[in-house]
Amino acid sequence: MLLIDVAGGYKGRLVVDAAFEVGPGVTALVGPNGSGKTTLLRLAAGVLPAARRRVAVEGAEVRPGDLAYLPTSGGLDPHMLVRDELEFYWQVLGGERRDWAVGLLGLKELMGEKVGRLSHGQRRRVELAIVFSLKRRVYLLDEPLKGLDVQYKDAVLSALRELGPYVIFTTHEPEAVEKVAQWVVVIRGGKPSYVGALAGLRKRAVIRARRGGEVVTVESDDADSKAAELAAAGYTIEEISSAELKRLMT
Numbered sequence: 372m373l374l375i376d377v378a379g380g381y382k383g384r385l386v387v388d389a390a391f392e393v394g395p396g397v398t399a400l401v402g403p404n405g406s407g408k409t410t411l412l413r414l415a416a417g418v419l420p421a422a423r424r425r426v427a428v429e430g431a432e433v434r435p436g437d438l439a440y441l442p443t444s445g446g447l448d449p450h451m452l453v454r455d456e457l458e459f460y461w462q463v464l465g466g467e468r469r470d471w472a473v474g475l476l477g478l479k480e481l482m483g484e485k486v487g488r489l490s491h492g493q494r495r496r497v498e499l500a501i502v503f504s505l506k507r508r509v510y511l512l513d514e515p516l517k518g519l520d521v522q523y524k525d526a527v528l529s530a531l532r533e534l535g536p537y538v539i540f541t542t543h544e545p546e547a548v549e550k551v552a553q554w555v556v557v558i559r560g561g562k563p564s565y566v567g568a569l570a571g572l573r574k575r576a577v578i579r580a581r582r583g584g585e586v587v588t589v590e591s592d593d594a595d596s597k598a599a600e601l602a603a604a605g606y607t608i609e610e611i612s613s614a615e616l617k618r619l620m621t
């Protein structure tokens with residue numbers, strides 16, 4: 372299990388006071404704007420001074436060298452070529468999985484470009500490649516999907532499962548959580564309001580089903596049984612989306 376236990380904020384104002392444990396795999400850290408997700412990751416990563424900070428796996432403290440952190444944006448030098456920027460980080464931080472990361476994020480054709488001339492999404496791909504190149508025990512990723520087109524969004528989502536053993540990422544996209552997360556932590560007012568398996572949130576869901584030209588949308592507290600019932604009545608299930616998850620994320 373991964374323990375995150377942090378408290379802190381800005382200029383003496385306590386913004387986050389949170390302690391939770393999640394299992395191995397991918398954890399989605401979600402919650403409305405301003406609820407403290409970025410602050411929590413910054414405290415956990417050690418880039419923001421904390422009033423309290425403990426990050427541990429199976430009771431053993433995670434050292435800074437065992438942790439990778441992706442900020443929301445920034446950190447790249449606009450005057451550098453993509454190739455040189457990547458080389459710089461690989462030399463400083465290590466790049467055990469550099470070929471995989473470069474391929475995944477389609478950077479081969481951007482190597483000779485200046486960072487300052489990249490689009491927002493292309494720049495994000497470089498930032499992601501730096502972090503994905505590292506082999507670490509814990510990854511803290513702040514909005515890794517932001518600004519990416521559908522192709523790279525899908526690539527990054529499937530890569531999250533390979534990064535392991537522990538990956539925490541923030542997002543405002545319920546579909547991304549549904550696709551990849553095993554665990555969900557909901558933050559509200561700087562505190563966790565839900566910590567648990569995604570499956571626990573899935574039970575209550577909205578189901579869209581079709582029978583010929585007829586489309587029905589039903590909300591159910593036991594989505595799997597309801598979907599089975601509709602299927603038995605000749606409906607094709609088109610979508611099951613967690614109503615609870617959407618509610619918690621806003």
Ligand SMILES: Nc1ncnc2c1ncn2[C@@H]1O[C@H](COP(=O)(O)OP(=O)(O)OP(=O)(O)O)[C@@H](O)[C@H]1O
Nearest residue numbers: 381382386402403404405406407408409410411558
């Ligand atoms: N640099 C800062 N200085 C002062 N207050 C800040 C700073 N950054 C964030 N805050 C405040 O801390 C609180 C939590 O912000 P934070 O960015 O952690 O939320 P978030 O959940 O990541 O939001 P979002 O979903 O909009 O990215 C907000 O009230 C915000 O105004």
